[in-house]
Amino acid sequence: MEDGKLTVRAVERALDILLCFTDESDLSLTEIAVRVSLHKSTVHRLLASLEGKGFILRDFATDKYRLGFRIWELSANMVHTHDPAMILLPEMERLRDQLDETISLYVCDGLERVRVQAVESNQAIRRVAPIGARLPLYVGASSKILVAFAEPQLLEALMKAHNLPTALERTVFLQQLAEAKELGYATSVEERELGTAAVAVPIYNQAQQLVASLAVSGPSNRLTLAKMKEHAPVLIEAARRMGKMLR
Incomplete structure (x- = not known):
């Protein structure tokens, strides 16, 4: 039983190492060890195993690690026919060309x-x-959409979360959610990053289930x-078209 626990722990640690590369293309042994809070010798052994299976590559010129080709082999076999990110990409490109701004799906x-x-x-x-970027649900146009149009349990859980910023005015946030539901879209201006703004709308599938925020x-x-x-009306119409593409 104890050996089983150790094996599972090793798998979890190996996966944590792979997840380090969600926002960085290459990392040193020290950088990985800091990110996963493990001793460098432990990380080195795990990296050697991942490298042996082709999930990690080591660049000996820079002594840094990056994702291996086995990752791409796995992703190539994903069932894209049910993946909204792939299904909606052509529509997102058309919307980008129409509005000439960055289009995101959350x-x-x-x-x-x-x-x-x-x-x-x-x-x-x-x-x-x-x-692949992960962002909090309590700030930003898309966050408002994903909370406002979700089941009430999500908002309840969010309000109970311990990591909510102390500066968050819950009354204002709840008012913004109500406005988003009334208007069908949400906006944000420099809420998360200085100098940036966004407008977002919900995407529903054919079963009228909330799938994503556009x-x-x-x-x-x-x-x-x-x-x-x-x-906003252009975005709402685009979301309606996209929703028809999703089962």
Whole structure:
């Protein structure tokens, strides 16, 4: 039994190492050890096992590690026919070309939102949206959408969370959620990042289940409240079309 626990722990640690590369392309042994809070000797052994299976590659010139080709082999076999991020990509590209701003797709994961797809604007000054980024559910246009249009249990859990910022005015937040439900869209201006703004709408599948939040984001001096109000009907119509594509 004890050996089984040790084996599971080793698997969890190996997965934690792989997850270190969600926001970085290459990392040193020390950087990985700090991120997973393990001794370097333990991390080195786990990396050697992952490298042996092709999940990790070591660059001997820089002495840094990066994801191996086995990861791409696995992703190539994903069932994309049911993956909203892949199904909706062509529509997101068309919306990007129409509005000339960055388009993002977010889904809810616990008390966080995850950017599962993004198409960046072609403008020189644009909103950079890395896929896989995890963001809190209590701030931002897409967060408001994912909470406002979700089942009430999500809002209850969010309000009880210990990691809510002390500066969060719950009354204002609840009012913003109510406005989002009334208008069918939500906006944010420099709520999470200085100089950025976003407008978001919900995407429902054919069973009328909330699937994701579709957002347009860009520099706040270009994506003003007036401009976001102008984009909202276009975004709502795009979300309606996208919803019809999802079972």
